[in-house]
Amino acid sequence: MEMLWFWLVSVMVAIYVVMDGFDFGAGILHLVVAKTNEERRQVLGAIGPLWDGNEVWLLAGGGSMFLAFPKVLASGFSGFYLAIWLVVWCLMLRGISIEFRSHLDDGLWRRFWDGTFAISSVLLPVLFGAALGNVLRGVPVDGSGYFEMALWTDFRMGARPGILDWYTVLIGVFALVTVAAHGALFLAWKTGGAVHERSRGLAMKLWGGVLVLWIVASYATSVVNPDIFHRLPQAPLGWVASLIFLAGLGLVFVGIQRERFLLAFLGSGAFILGLLAASAACVYPVMLKSTLDPQFDLTAVNAAVGQHGLRTGLVWWLIGFPIAIGYLAFLFRFNRGKVTAAAEGEGY
Amino acid sequence: MGDPLFWHRLQFGFTATYHYLFPQLTMGLALVIVVLKAMGLRTSEARYNDAARFWIKIFGINFAIGVVTGIPLEFQFGTNWAAFSRFSGGIIGQTLGMEGMFAFFLESSFLGMLIWGEKKLSPKGHFGAALALWIGSWLSGYFIIATNAFMQHPVGYAVAKDGSLQLASFWAFLLNPWALGQYAHNMIAAVVTASFVVAAMGAFWTLKGIHPVQARLNLRTGTIMGLIFSVFVAFPTGDISGKLVAKYQPITLAAMEGRFESGPRANLTLIGQPDVARRRIENPIQLPAVLSFIAYGSFSSNVKGLLEFPEDQWPQNIELLYYAFHIMAGLGTIMIAVMALAALLLWKGRLDQNRPVLWVLMLAFPFPYIATAAGWAVAEFGRQPWLIYGLLRTIHGGSPTVNAGHTAFTTLGFAGIFVVLSVLWLFLIGREIAHGPVSHSAKA
Numbered sequence: 001m002e003m004l005w006f007w008l009v010s011v012m013v014a015i016y017v018v019m020d021g022f023d024f025g026a027g028i029l030h031l032v033v034a035k036t037n038e039e040r041r042q043v044l045g046a047i048g049p050l051w052d053g054n055e056v057w058l059l060a061g062g063g064s065m066f067l068a069f070p071k072v073l074a075s076g077f078s079g080f081y082l083a084i085w086l087v088v089w090c091l092m093l094r095g096i097s098i099e100f101r102s103h104l105d106d107g108l109w110r111r112f113w114d115g116t117f118a119i120s121s122v123l124l125p126v127l128f129g130a131a132l133g134n135v136l137r138g139v140p141v142d143g144s145g146y147f148e149m150a151l152w153t154d155f156r157m158g159a160r161p162g163i164l165d166w167y168t169v170l171i172g173v174f175a176l177v178t179v180a181a182h183g184a185l186f187l188a189w190k191t192g193g194a195v196h197e198r199s200r201g202l203a204m205k206l207w208g209g210v211l212v213l214w215i216v217a218s219y220a221t222s223v224v225n226p227d228i229f230h231r232l233p234q235a236p237l238g239w240v241a242s243l244i245f246l247a248g249l250g251l252v253f254v255g256i257q258r259e260r261f262l263l264a265f266l267g268s269g270a271f272i273l274g275l276l277a278a279s280a281a282c283v284y285p286v287m288l289k290s291t292l293d294p295q296f297d298l299t300a301v302n303a304a305v306g307q308h309g310l311r312t313g314l315v316w317w318l319i320g321f322p323i324a325i326g327y328l329a330f331l332f333r334f335n336r337g338k339v340t341a342a343a344e345g346e347g348y
Numbered sequence: 349m350g351d352p353l354f355w356h357r358l359q360f361g362f363t364a365t366y367h368y369l370f371p372q373l374t375m376g377l378a379l380v381i382v383v384l385k386a387m388g389l390r391t392s393e394a395r396y397n398d399a400a401r402f403w404i405k406i407f408g409i410n411f412a413i414g415v416v417t418g419i420p421l422e423f424q425f426g427t428n429w430a431a432f433s434r435f436s437g438g439i440i441g442q443t444l445g446m447e448g449m450f451a452f453f454l455e456s457s458f459l460g461m462l463i464w465g466e467k468k469l470s471p472k473g474h475f476g477a478a479l480a481l482w483i484g485s486w487l488s489g490y491f492i493i494a495t496n497a498f499m500q501h502p503v504g505y506a507v508a509k510d511g512s513l514q515l516a517s518f519w520a521f522l523l524n525p526w527a528l529g530q531y532a533h534n535m536i537a538a539v540v541t542a543s544f545v546v547a548a549m550g551a552f553w554t555l556k557g558i559h560p561v562q563a564r565l566n567l568r569t570g571t572i573m574g575l576i577f578s579v580f581v582a583f584p585t586g587d588i589s590g591k592l593v594a595k596y597q598p599i600t601l602a603a604m605e606g607r608f609e610s611g612p613r614a615n616l617t618l619i620g621q622p623d624v625a626r627r628r629i630e631n632p633i634q635l636p637a638v639l640s641f642i643a644y645g646s647f648s649s650n651v652k653g654l655l656e657f658p659e660d661q662w663p664q665n666i667e668l669l670y671y672a673f674h675i676m677a678g679l680g681t682i683m684i685a686v687m688a689l690a691a692l693l694l695w696k697g698r699l700d701q702n703r704p705v706l707w708v709l710m711l712a713f714p715f716p717y718i719a720t721a722a723g724w725a726v727a728e729f730g731r732q733p734w735l736i737y738g739l740l741r742t743i744h745g746g747s748p749t750v751n752a753g754h755t756a757f758t759t760l761g762f763a764g765i766f767v768v769l770s771v772l773w774l775f776l777i778g779r780e781i782a783h784g785p786v787s788h789s790a791k792a
Contacts, residue, residue, distance in 0.1 A: 084426075096769070
């Protein structure tokens with residue numbers, strides 16, 4: 001049961017990264033791929049009806065973790081205190097910039113929100129990537145089950161690292177480039193005209209960057225936490241996940257070459273999903289690795305709540321998950337086709 | 349500055365109070381919009397859809413701010429209240445998880461369709477989007493209140509070997525009697541807020557002599573819904589909430605009323621200042637024996653006073669609790685009177701000409717906001733010194749590794765963001781009001 005919930009939480013988080021990833025990507029790129037007001041509204045129109053639902057995966061994933069592994073949530077959130085609030089403030093400002101930009105037909109107003117949208121969209125994947133880096137590297141959880149970390153230190157490793165060191169920054173940059181590349185494919189798929197042309201031009205370059213950073217990041221991970229790769233031979237799900245992300249990577253390049261951008265976008269989704277799943281499979285059952293002593297690790301077994309709670313949660317989760325996927329399918333169907341900018345006073 | 353708990357409490361109280369300004373309007377407005385869209389479908393009269401369109405715009409702005417100010421609350425469980433989360437996450441994680449799964453997905457999927465989709469959807473489809481949003485926002489409300497109700501009156505739990513709480517009975521937890529009573533009281537209060545806002549808009553337009561058709565429709569809708577729901581908020585739901593407090597938190601009841609001595613035929617204090625040091629109420633005006641009747645249904649029943657309980661069980665801030673409760677109850681009474689007067693004039697067909705009453709309606713819209721904020725203060729201060737009533741004290745619930753400076757810093761950060769949001773809100777709502785209701789045919 002604990003293992004099942006470990007996977008449910010992982011899946012929710014991975015879906016969140018794939019879904020909010022493309023609208024982060026659109027935000028990272030929009031100043032570059034959309035030059036005029038019309039074009040920017042086209043980008044916002046592509047993600048506008050979707051971003052709010054995408055973000056719910058974060059809250060639903062967090063809720064699942066709260067339900068099943070409250071100790072991990074309590075330890076992680078209080079330990080990363082300042083970093084978490086940076087994330088929340090960025091999420092707030094970003095949401096407001098998407099919703100309020102088009103309420104007023106004024107150049108200065110719109111440039112301000114465009115800037116806010118771009119900056120928050122860049123910061124968020126870096127912060128989330130750094131968070132993943134911290135989880136992979138480990139944090140100084142002590143015998144009380146808590147830890148406390150400085151926002152950054154001298155960037156060197158050791159038993160008491162900072163939230164930002166050279167490794168977590170690397171993973172942050174990797175995350176940034178990956179969601180930008182993911183967003184480029186989404187925009188290439190959903191838009192026409194100049195935005196489409198610029199997005200597809202960028203997509204190829206960005207995916208080249210992803211490939212290079214992926215190799216560097218994998219090597220760096222094997223240095224900071226060799227256990228991850230040692231566990232791979234005993235993790236059958238890790239192999240399956242690895243096949244998924246490799247196949248996704250293949251689809252991305254095939255899709256771009258053949259100008260089938262939906263295919264390429266699905267491929268980039270599979271790449272992100274598979275990569276995260278492979279990481280999860282290789283760290284299982286550890287959820288928060290302690291850099292002080294392995295016996296302080298918070299694992300899916302020692303941090304889980306009672307069986308009755310897990311079983312009850314599973315019942316309603318099995319009802320809620322298909323409904324959520326159903327809304328998602330309905331939304332994409334409702335907003336199908338290429339996006340054009342709406343008339344002034346309407347739409348995003 | 350040195351006490352982290354002070355800052356944790358301040359931050360949660362501050363962010364939650366600010367956040368709730370927005371959902372209390374949108375939850376009520378969602379019902380108003382459903383009613384208007386339903387009338388539009390039934391009668392095919394354009395004025396109902398015109399009114400709905402205007403309120404959907406107001407809804408959209410408030411909803412967006414409600415969403416972004418709600419995110420930090422969810423995070424604070426982990427960041428600021430880590431010990432509380434470790435202790436009770438196995439229980440309250442259920443409702444917080446369900447809120448995401450069953451309410452947020454529903455709301456986020458249909459929000460865009462309600463706001464931007466009127467042209468793309470059939471009239472029935474657009475009504476469906478309004479209905480979906482109403483259901484979603486009211487479900488969301490239930491999951492939050494059920495979570496809060498567990499903190500007020502914990503049920504359905506068992507204590508695990510490591511001392512933390514585990515789920516023992518899902519249905520007992522989800523259908524907590526406290527949750528049912530508080531939910532009814534709270535959601536009806538949300539409709540009261542929306543009704544006062546709608547009526548105020550109608551009164552404003554009538555006084556200005558603009559948008560006559562819409563002015564009349566809004567006055568009518570706001571007044572009729574306002575009267576019905578402001579009565580319901582007092583009776584039966586306010587009464588039920590009071591009896592729940594009397595039954596499960598008798599100390600809180602004593603503090604709310606500033607009552608120190610125990611005894612039968614307890615007086616209801618209408619006005620007076622509690623003096624905790626001297627253990628008495630100064631300058632009281634009281635109704636004899638009414639408190640006994642309200643709390644337990646009989647004039648002769650015994651109501652315990654604070655002196656009956658050890659002092660370490662008393663809520664801190666008894667004065668604040670007392671005033672919050674009396675502001676809530678007093679404003680509730682005034683609101684019923686205002687709406688009853690307006691409804692009487694409406695029935696006689698004289699409301700649009702009665703300028704003094706229109707002025708009162710226009711200026712009364714903050715009352716439900718104040719009353720609701722005070723009501724939440726009663727619930728939250730009343731629960732003290734407990735974080736989970738009888739199970740976990742507030743002093744044991746904070747995050748052990750987060751220091752006061754960090755929390756003070758982030759609280760200031762929120763203050764800054766909230767100032768920006770308030771300015772934005774005023775500006776955007778002001779623009780929509782200046783823009784006024786637009787008929788669809790005129791726009792096309």
